[in-house]
Amino acid sequence: MAPQLTPDQYAALGRDLDALRQRVLADLGEADRAYILDIVKIQRALEVAGRGLLFLGFLPPAWLAGVGALSLSKILDNMEIGHNVMHGQYDWMRDPALNSRMFEWDTVAPAENWKHSHNYVHHTYTNIIGKDRDIGYGVLRIDPAQKWNPYYLGNPVYAALLAVFFQWGVMLHDLEAEKLASGEKKWSETAAERRRMWHKGVKQVLKDYALFPALSGPLFLPTLLGNMTANLARNLWAFAIIFCGHFPTGVESFTEEETADETRGQWYYRQMLGSANITGSPLFHILSGNLSHQIEHHLFPDIPARRYPMIAPEVRAICAKYGLPYNTGGLAKQLGSVFGKIVRLALPDRLTRAWSGTVETDRARRAA
Amino acid sequence: MAVTAGLRLLEALATPHGLDRYLELVHPMLTVRELRGQVTSVHRTTSDTVTLTIRPTRRWRGFRSGQFVRLSVVIDGIRRTRCYSPSTSEHRPGSFDLTIKAHDGGLVSRWLHANARTGLVVHLSQAEGEFTLDTARPRRVLLVSGGSGITPVLSMLRTLTDEGHDGEIVFLHYAYRRSDVPHLADLRALADRRPNVRLVLGYTDAADGDLQGFCTEEHLRAAAPWFTEAPAYLCGPPGLMAAVRAVYDGLGIGGLLRTEEFAPAPVAVDTAEATGTVTFARSGRRAPNSGRTLLEQAEAAGLTPEHGCRMGICFSCTSVKTAGRVRDVRSGETSTDPDEEIQLCVRVPVGDVTLDL
Structure with a gap:
């Protein structure tokens, strides 16, 4: 459980991290540019190779290799390139x-x-209940502070659907459906978002489900299936990485009241406690868009994501200096923890209280 | 027709990145939309100038003499853009020359002087600028330049001679001394070949020129006795511009003078006190600099720029600063680059600033 810091400590924490x-920032330059251009080159090469191999899709190894290359291309495009560039x-x-x-x-x-x-x-x-719409994405109960209702009995099913259709979930997320349902926002106010969704969609x-399949002539169906599989692979991967960023056990959530007058140091504090890392190889970090360093990212x-692994030891030392936790673990551990939470929080609190100590809200624990 | 349809299909297949993002990986000059240029020869004409011959990609629409292009190169990972006027005739097919003077504080000019080599690919804009020869060519023309301002008027001279122009042309150029005059041999050869072209050199730091010291009415009379009756095209440092402008205005013939401001305006002194004016160019509003962040000042001026976190992390408020100096409130660093993207919520103006808002 993370300690509260004194005002002086918050200020010092802010100064350490600002420094x-x-x-x-002062060190950014040619090496960072060369890195991202290399990643772009690899992504474009994988994409061209993947699309090309699917034209040989009548050979099962070519189809498999094509889907693999295209999946990797989409993962790199969305994570190490797209997310970070944007x-x-x-x-x-x-x-x-x-x-x-x-x-x-x-x-x-x-x-x-x-x-x-x-x-x-x-x-x-980040992780302020009622303000951060990424807590459960308006669909799931992922934090004990979200009040249980019978809808959440479907929590594991919703999570599975979100994983499979992740790109569509990310797209629809911007409509803010929960605000539409509560009447806080009118359907007409989403016109601009919907127009952009339509054009992009x-x-x-x-591209994926008509042009490339049609161009492959008799291989229409194998190409269509290949593209669907690549999108699915990217969906599952992105879902897994992103859910490990804020939802493993030990990540804390906050209330609007306690974050109303945050200083820069307190903001940093919330970002550190509200995020979790995943350990892994350098290749794993690249494929995760370096979101395996969610703490550094938040x-x-x-800052260019390739810098996150380089500064991670220093961030960890700063955490230790102020007695703050640095939540990290392997993919299996973090994912297992997230899945456990999704299942546990599907049930009303009174059923699970005896079963696990973690159902108290993080806030209650921090206040205790 | 078939080409356009084919191109549209390829673009649909390349979405969302665009065809150029793939083609450029095959070769940087192989683009269908972006304009680029390749350096085909490099000459270091004086000790501090370099002349580059540039062959642009197919999208280049040509230029009119006197115009400029924006040229971008990558220096330590950052794309830097500067404006340069071609010095060659607008009638030369397929390529143009840029003569670039390495200024002491000039990041791009110094870099090009030191690093430009054959094969270098640069980013280009289409030609821009209103400083051009009148379409109906005047019979007699006075071309006045100083320092690196020689390039657009040299282009005018070469364009006119390419057109077989037989009216009188006086090319009056100011430099510190003879060794600072770019293209001197070319200029002399051209004047020798063409009886209607007269080359007049004014030196401010040497006695062996046709004229000595800074430009005066007497200089203009000596160079072109008819200067009160013919259009003049002028490009050079602020001192020369002001001196010539004063002569023309004094004689009541300001309408004959066509000018191009070449050197940037002097940078305001960095002080803790807020000075200057913030101009919101697109909405046409202006307000005195209050010293607060540009986002707050824009809102105080009645604008509603897009924004989010107001603390420099979300980039929602990123806007283009077209001119002026701003300070990053987090690091204290200042920047003066034109057409720079800045986060309004963490930048304060230092002196006059113009935003594309």
Whole structure:
């Protein structure tokens, strides 16, 4: 359980992290540019190879290799490139092709909608119940502070559906369905978002499910299936990585009251306690878009992601200095923890209280 | 027709990234939408200038003499953009020359002087600018330049001679001394070949020029006795521009003078006090700098720029600063680059700033 810090400690924490941030920013340059351009080259090569191999889809090994290459291409495009570029991590390069305001990614969610709900809402109000719409994505009960109701009995089913149709879930997330249901927001107010979804969705569906299959002639169906499989693989992978970022046991949530007048140090504190890392190999980190360093990412969302593993030891030392936890573990451990939570929170609290001590709200534990 | 349809199909297959994002990986000059140029020769004409011959991609629409292009190169990972005027004739097919003077504080010019080599690929804009020869060519023309301002008027001279123009042309150029005059041999050869072209060199730091010291009415009379009756095209440092402008205005013939401001305006002094004016160019509003962040100042001016976190992490409020100096409130760093994207919520103006808002 994380300790509360004194005002002086919060201020010192803020200074330590600001200094670290400044040091990295001052060092950005050719190496960071070369890195992201290399990743882009690999992604485009995998994409071209994947699409090409599917034209030989009558050979099972070619079909499998094609789907594998295309899946990797979509994963790199969405995670290490798209997510990070759209955070403005490479805006300093002043390259329009890698600029947060112009980049589009290979998924149905339009960049502009996503940047609002992700960069602004989620990254500013991380893990504040009632403000961070990424807590359960308006669909799941993922934090004990969300009040149980019978709808949540379907929690595991909703999670499975969200995983399979993740790109569509991310797209629809920006409609803010829960606000539409509560009457807080009118359907007509979503016109701009819906227009962007329609335009982007049509282009993506046309490309993956009509044009490339049609171009492969007699192999229409194998190509269609291949593209669907690649999208599915990307969906499952992105879901797994993203759910491990904020939902493993030990990650804390916050209330609007306790975060009303946050200082910069307190904001950093919330970002550290509201995120969890995943350990793994360098390749694993790249394929996760370095979101395996969710803590570093939430502290410094606009610093190029390749820097996160480099600064992780220092962030961890800063955590230790202030007695704060640094939540990390292997993919299996973190995923298992998330799945356990999804199942446990499907049930009303009184049924699970005896079973586990973690059903108290994080806030209650922190206050205790 | 078939080409357009084919291109549209390819774009639909490449979505969302666009065809160029794939083609450029095969070769940086192989683009269908983006304009780029490849350096085909490099000449270091004086000790601090370099002349690049640039062959642009197919999308290049040509230029009119006097116009400029925006050229971008990557320096330490950052794409830097500067404006340069071609110095060659607008009638030369397939390529143009840029003559670039390495200024002491000039990041891009120094880099190009040191690093430009044959084969280098640069990003280009289409030609821009209103400083061009009148379409109905005047009989007599006075071309006045100083320092690196020589390039657009040299292009005018070469364009006119390519057109077989037989009216009188006076090319009056100011430099510190002879060794600072770019393209001097070319200029002399051209003047020798063409009886209607007269080359007049004014040196401010040497006595062996046709004229000495800074530009005066006497200089103009000596160079082109008819200057009060013919259009003049002027490009150079602020001092030369002001001096020539004063002569023309004093004689009541300001309408004959066509000018291009070449050097950037002097940078305001960095002080703790808020000075200057914030201009919101697109909405046409102006307000004195209050010292608060540009987001707050925009809102105070009645604008509603897109924004989010108001603390520099979400990039929702990123906007283009077209001119002026701003300070990052987090790091204290200042930047003066034109057409720079800045986060309004964490930048304060230092002196005059213009935003594309």
